[in-house]
Amino acid sequence: MPILSEKERLLRKIQACSFALVEANLYLDSHPTCRDGLAYFARNKAEKEKLVAEYNEKYGPLTITQNNSSKKWEWVTSPFPWERSVD
Numbered sequence: 262m263p264i265l266s267e268k269e270r271l272l273r274k275i276q277a278c279s280f281a282l283v284e285a286n287l288y289l290d291s292h293p294t295c296r297d298g299l300a301y302f303a304r305n306k307a308e309k310e311k312l313v314a315e316y317n318e319k320y321g322p323l324t325i326t327q328n329n330s331s332k333k334w335e336w337v338t339s340p341f342p343w344e345r346s347v348d
């Protein structure tokens with residue numbers, strides 16, 4: 262198994278949180294008042310937001326809606342998130 266870079270590890274954590282949120286969403290659709298389900302969703306949402314902010318700070322925007330610069334379009338100035346890096 263190849264060794265992952267810090268960027269790839271961070272992206273995998275974001276993907277894991279995204280998956281957990283989709284699964285929690287499906288569960289909560291049929292159990293909308295489940296406190297454990299709501300807490301699980303909230304924890305994963307907060308974790309994903311933290312990880313995405315860290316990714317954006319270190320590597321640039323993860324999606325086009327996270328471009329925060331009014332001086333340049335950051336989305337095209339660094340490798341796209343799905344492109345392999347050489348670091």
